[in-house]
Amino acid sequence: MLALDPSFLAVQALSGLSSASSLFIAACGLTIVFGVTRIVNFAHGSLYMIGAYTAATLIPRLLDLSFGPMTFWAGILASALIVGLIGVIIEVLLLRRIYGAPELFQLLATFGVVLVVQDLVVQVFGPEDILGPRAPGLRAPVEILGRRFPSYELVLIAAGPVVLGLVWLLLRRTRFGVLVRAATQDRDMVASLGVNQAMLFTGTLFLGAFLAGLGGALQIPRVSAHTGMDLSIIAEAFVVTVVGGMGSVPGAFLAALIIGQLQAFGILIVPKSTLVVVFLLMAVVLAIRPYGFFGRAEVVGGSHAVGIASRKPLPGRFAMLLAVVAGLACLPLVADAYLLKVATEILIFALFAFSLQLLIGVGGVVSFGHAAFFGLGAYGAALAVKWFGLSMEAALPAGLALAALGAGLIGAFVVRLSGIYLAMMTLAAAQILFAVAFQWVEVTGGDNGIVGVWPAGWAGGPVPYYLLTAALTVVAVLLLRRIIDAPFGYALRAARDSEARAEAIGLTIRRHRWLAFMIAGAAAGLAGGLYAFSRGSVDPSLLGISTSVDALTMLLLGGIQTVMGPLAGAAVLHALRDWVMPLTSLWRLMLGLSIIAMVLIFPRGLVGTVRDWWEARE
Amino acid sequence: MTLLSVSGLQKSFGGVVAARDVEFTVARGEMLAVIGPNGAGKSTVFNMVGGQLRPDRGRVLLDGHDITHASPQKRFRRGVGRTFQVAQTFLSMSAAENIQMALISCRRQSGGLWSPARERHREKAVQLLARVGMAEAADVPCSALAYGDVKRVELAIALAGEPKLLLMDEPTAGMAPRERTELMDLTASIADTQGIGVLFTEHDMDVVFGHAARVLVLLRGRIIAAGAPDEIRRNEEVKRAYLGDEHALERPKGARPA
Amino acid sequence: MVKISAIRWLALGAVLALGAPAVHAQQAPIKIGELNSYARQAAFTVPYRNGWQLALDEINAKGGVLGRKIEIVSREDGATTGDATRVADELVTREGAILLFGSFLSNVGVAMADYANQKKIVYIAAEPLTDAITMAQGNRYTFRIRPNNTMQVGMLVDQAKASGAKRWAIVAPNYEYGQSAAQAFKRLIQERVPGAQIVVEQYPALGKIEAGATVSAIEQAKPDGIFNVLFGPDLTQFVREGNTRGLFEGATVLSLLTGEPEWLLPLKDEVPEGWTVTGYPWDQITEPKHKAFVDAYRAKYNDTPRLGSLLGYMVVYMIRDAVERAGSTDTEAIIKALEDAKFDTVIGPVTMRGIDNQSSMGAWVGKLVLKGAAGGMADWAYKDGTSFMPTEAEVKAVRKD
Numbered sequence A: 001m002l003a004l005d006p007s008f009l010a011v012q013a014l015s016g017l018s019s020a021s022s023l024f025i026a027a028c029g030l031t032i033v034f035g036v037t038r039i040v041n042f043a044h045g046s047l048y049m050i051g052a053y054t055a056a057t058l059i060p061r062l063l064d065l066s067f068g069p070m071t072f073w074a075g076i077l078a079s080a081l082i083v084g085l086i087g088v089i090i091e092v093l094l095l096r097r098i099y100g101a102p103e104l105f106q107l108l109a110t111f112g113v114v115l116v117v118q119d120l121v122v123q124v125f126g127p128e129d130i131l132g133p134r135a136p137g138l139r140a141p142v143e144i145l146g147r148r149f150p151s152y153e154l155v156l157i158a159a160g161p162v163v164l165g166l167v168w169l170l171l172r173r174t175r176f177g178v179l180v181r182a183a184t185q186d187r188d189m190v191a192s193l194g195v196n197q198a199m200l201f202t203g204t205l206f207l208g209a210f211l212a213g214l215g216g217a218l219q220i221p222r223v224s225a226h227t228g229m230d231l232s233i234i235a236e237a238f239v240v241t242v243v244g245g246m247g248s249v250p251g252a253f254l255a256a257l258i259i260g261q262l263q264a265f266g267i268l269i270v271p272k273s274t275l276v277v278v279f280l281l282m283a284v285v286l287a288i289r290p291y292g293f294f295g296r297a298e299v300v301g302g303s304h305a306v307g308i309a310s311r312k313p314l315p316g317r318f319a320m321l322l323a324v325v326a327g328l329a330c331l332p333l334v335a336d337a338y339l340l341k342v343a344t345e346i347l348i349f350a351l352f353a354f355s356l357q358l359l360i361g362v363g364g365v366v367s368f369g370h371a372a373f374f375g376l377g378a379y380g381a382a383l384a385v386k387w388f389g390l391s392m393e394a395a396l397p398a399g400l401a402l403a404a405l406g407a408g409l410i411g412a413f414v415v416r417l418s419g420i421y422l423a424m425m426t427l428a429a430a431q432i433l434f435a436v437a438f439q440w441v442e443v444t445g446g447d448n449g450i451v452g453v454w455p456a457g458w459a460g461g462p463v464p465y466y467l468l469t470a471a472l473t474v475v476a477v478l479l480l481r482r483i484i485d486a487p488f489g490y491a492l493r494a495a496r497d498s499e500a501r502a503e504a505i506g507l508t509i510r511r512h513r514w515l516a517f518m519i520a521g522a523a524a525g526l527a528g529g530l531y532a533f534s535r536g537s538v539d540p541s542l543l544g545i546s547t548s549v550d551a552l553t554m555l556l557l558g559g560i561q562t563v564m565g566p567l568a569g570a571a572v573l574h575a576l577r578d579w580v581m582p583l584t585s586l587w588r589l590m591l592g593l594s595i596i597a598m599v600l601i602f603p604r605g606l607v608g609t610v611r612d613w614w615e616a617r618e
Numbered sequence B: 001m002t003l004l005s006v007s008g009l010q011k012s013f014g015g016v017v018a019a020r021d022v023e024f025t026v027a028r029g030e031m032l033a034v035i036g037p038n039g040a041g042k043s044t045v046f047n048m049v050g051g052q053l054r055p056d057r058g059r060v061l062l063d064g065h066d067i068t069h070a071s072p073q074k075r076f077r078r079g080v081g082r083t084f085q086v087a088q089t090f091l092s093m094s095a096a097e098n099i100q101m102a103l104i105s106c107r108r109q110s111g112g113l114w115s116p117a118r119e120r121h122r123e124k125a126v127q128l129l130a131r132v133g134m135a136e137a138a139d140v141p142c143s144a145l146a147y148g149d150v151k152r153v154e155l156a157i158a159l160a161g162e163p164k165l166l167l168m169d170e171p172t173a174g175m176a177p178r179e180r181t182e183l184m185d186l187t188a189s190i191a192d193t194q195g196i197g198v199l200f201t202e203h204d205m206d207v208v209f210g211h212a213a214r215v216l217v218l219l220r221g222r223i224i225a226a227g228a229p230d231e232i233r234r235n236e237e238v239k240r241a242y243l244g245d246e247h248a249l250e251r252p253k254g255a256r257p258a
Numbered sequence C: 001m002v003k004i005s006a007i008r009w010l011a012l013g014a015v016l017a018l019g020a021p022a023v024h025a026q027q028a029p030i031k032i033g034e035l036n037s038y039a040r041q042a043a044f045t046v047p048y049r050n051g052w053q054l055a056l057d058e059i060n061a062k063g064g065v066l067g068r069k070i071e072i073v074s075r076e077d078g079a080t081t082g083d084a085t086r087v088a089d090e091l092v093t094r095e096g097a098i099l100l101f102g103s104f105l106s107n108v109g110v111a112m113a114d115y116a117n118q119k120k121i122v123y124i125a126a127e128p129l130t131d132a133i134t135m136a137q138g139n140r141y142t143f144r145i146r147p148n149n150t151m152q153v154g155m156l157v158d159q160a161k162a163s164g165a166k167r168w169a170i171v172a173p174n175y176e177y178g179q180s181a182a183q184a185f186k187r188l189i190q191e192r193v194p195g196a197q198i199v200v201e202q203y204p205a206l207g208k209i210e211a212g213a214t215v216s217a218i219e220q221a222k223p224d225g226i227f228n229v230l231f232g233p234d235l236t237q238f239v240r241e242g243n244t245r246g247l248f249e250g251a252t253v254l255s256l257l258t259g260e261p262e263w264l265l266p267l268k269d270e271v272p273e274g275w276t277v278t279g280y281p282w283d284q285i286t287e288p289k290h291k292a293f294v295d296a297y298r299a300k301y302n303d304t305p306r307l308g309s310l311l312g313y314m315v316v317y318m319i320r321d322a323v324e325r326a327g328s329t330d331t332e333a334i335i336k337a338l339e340d341a342k343f344d345t346v347i348g349p350v351t352m353r354g355i356d357n358q359s360s361m362g363a364w365v366g367k368l369v370l371k372g373a374a375g376g377m378a379d380w381a382y383k384d385g386t387s388f389m390p391t392e393a394e395v396k397a398v399r400k401d
């Protein structure tokens, strides 16, 4: 019936085109910035959001002064320019210092900016959504095949190709453009040309931020500026850039077109899985073309991976281990119920972060979607309770198994990739699971999550549940520790240090990494299951980007180059969060600044710094 | 007896033909040098024999087995060991652990999840290090070694796999002249006693003419001459080819990894 | 109860020794835990916080309750179920809150109800609207003030009867609140309007609506009635897109909550006139008690009240009354004091029904009109909740306790 109505299809296709245009403008700056600086800028979404807020605040004032289309469009441009300048500030203060840093640090640092901007936007523009004005002269709809269609959408449809054309001209016809293209092709070449690199990079960031701001500002007649814009657009912009091929502007355009249509018609066929569809597209494209439509294999110059190195076993480590275990066992004697709850959660996060250490610190596999396995463990346990009435004793292994299975599946896809594509793909995998949990309401309860996931009677109180968590965590950490020191862990490190060498001595890197995904996934799944029972509920945020970032922050805070760092990182971050969050509404700002500071000033983390200091003393 | 036989090997990168119709053989115990100016295609040929690159055309036979399309791992199992132009070792491990890793992999124990790697095959690893004169440095982190020493460790890694064929891409780059000769002497004696065929490239002509049984000259991806060192030295075409790039022959090229 | 360690005893001893005079001068305040989504749902929750703060100040100025001051320990619940229960745990075990109230999103409310049941602590859901909190997931520890979905939808459906619309479209955010409201609507419209059918349902993700596609999908089904549950940014986009494409022309639109100032104000002059809504026409309510509340609120915050303000204000007074009647801070006593209790509030008498712990607070139902540059409500009437509540049989059928 739907298919028979051409006017409906036409309008739907036009809607798709206008989303595509918007998406392209938002993503195009991201891909240009990546091409030149090789940084995947998480803060791009924040710039987009600032663009929308600025325009929604600025333009009504301008329109009060002089009402007319010229004012409106000048306001849009002014907003984009302001955002461009903010981009320059971010480049000068932050990005400039991390061009040479490992990808993981770059991703985290720009995510730190996201957190900072989230709180700043509320401070500057207020907590309420701001509805921008409609474009003067474009309020009336146009008739298309007997249906009304917003004329502003038509303008948006045109805006995409216009921006593409202007960017093309800029890149082809100006010296700046030539340099940008050269840098995208081969960074060292530009360095050798004696070009003022700093200016080039700053200029690129201005362009990228300008486009992000423009994308955001153009949205205000159709969307009110609100605080969730940054993460929702960045997720989609990532998909567009990755599918199009990182660094490729035409690729981004093509990808945006496909995604726009997919969304417009997807809503008719599978109205509740629009989010999944987008990420599935990305998974399929990457499975067939690991570098997207027009991307090229990254020429990796030197090893970018940082991680743990061999050290002499500490004397007295058994005594230390015993002391820690004894300390954990005795905690209930001195701690009250709430402290025990905090300690339980610290242990859970320590296991979660430690499982990620196996991938990142040991294997050099920068997984940016580790929440997927944590969430699978939690959901596995919760679903087992809800649908099969299993007890906690059976639900925890069920969660672990589901996480291991999921890790096996995701791992099979991503071990073919490397570097930033791998990071993006893991992120996408976690987002797919997030979307499934979010939209498959019948099974997962959607946004509601699943409640009533409480521990078995004997483990119900804070003390028994703490002891259970402590016992399982200690065993799991010791097992992982053993694996890290075993040939398997060494093989992972070998592949991280030098893929070429590892292959030349017969190591099957992919298979090892795949197994590493499953082991890490299982451990994260156990942590997730324990978490579900500790809170009594699960919800999609367990699978969200910020859960992944939490784990990465713990790793970074503790020190990626230390085996035990993540445990310390989890303890410190969680304790800080518990202590500071209730006191301030600027927790995200503080967390973001701390992440940035860590990347810039003290990338070795707590344990790493202490260790270096200790070794220097000797 | 022929160990390695390469025929009609071709590879191009975009417009650049890096190897064209390359054809040669290596016998057991033989040392074959491949020389040529920078960019001649030497590394490309090595990578096609080692499995790091897929040839566009041609065949690679090892001991009569076609390994043209085999992965580096498969070739390793068939007896190919190699060093890289820019040394590839495991910088996060000690010298001994590098060798142990190779021994573990060689014995297919790399999936082991329980007993510590650092205790496995330690003696054998130290022996191998001793052979390349690095026994003292067994417990030094590889990242703390001088580049020349790293290259030695890399040789020991390659030998740990008990290869039949050893590929050495600029093995002495970054070493002092005396060290170079020592290392190649050592290589020659290993090749001789164990019947290993060695294919190597080298910019130091003294090393080349002092150690190679035969020399292959590559220019713009093509073999322009092949034969005993003395023949090559006299070959007019070779002289001409090198005239423009005299320095490349003398100056070791390999840069230290960043 | 809370186990106090030796170290804590020492610390406590030290504090008592140093601060003994001050501590003894006045009894420790009664602590009440509050949690809400102040970051993510600021439009509603910030005025709500102002509301409860106002009530709190008034009560404490008059000496508090049971001779003690009231202290409200407020926390951000992160708008997720997990964060909410975690924060709740902190409020109960660390702060020693005697009861909890708050939360905005319905799914968080459900999780909190579950938590209250598990930890045997009173939880008063102020805003969450899903039926589940007092029906299927209800328990003796969980109470709700606001009229739930079934009640508010019931008030709207009564208005729908007159319109004659038969082909209905539903658009609702895809989470507990939206699903629950859609369920209630489907049930009630088919019960009360003979021949009514649902021709299309759209459930965009909360905060992520693709308005163009959603509107044209609804348009495609040619409904003559639309039931809307969207709010916040989703609502704004939906209204704009629908206005542009003429979706609402000639259709009867019933919309939950849209008349509440928190959702009406952001629409500015694009208010969809003629929609039948539930809301809060605060400026037109003339009862003196309510006027006094409005005046006090405006004086204190230099802002106009939202529905959240009223709710926050009412909840704290009801808590005060309950604690006073209970005569203690004991959970069982408070439950007894709440069940079937009558409260005299600024909007008139409200009863907390004992069988499902749902209060009889009603809602204002009317039509949206444009007044100058902003929207408001006209032809409105306050509908007391009592006659719209689920019947005793319905409650008994789904509740597990």
Ligand SMILES: Nc1ncnc2c1ncn2[C@@H]1O[C@H](COP(=O)(O)OP(=O)(O)O)[C@@H](O)[C@H]1O
Pocket (backbone or CB within 6 Å): B013, B016, B017, B018, B036, B037, B038, B039, B040, B041, B042, B043, B044, B045
């Ligand atoms: N991965 C590659 N991509 C593109 N061109 C390459 C690549 N590897 C080598 N080349 C080109 O192939 C030619 C031969 O390179 P190479 O084999 O490294 O020479 P040699 O080792 O003799 O110095 C050079 O022109 C080089 O630029």
Ligand SMILES: [Mg+2]
Pocket (backbone or CB within 6 Å): B042, B043, B044, B085, B169
């Ligand atoms: Mg070379």
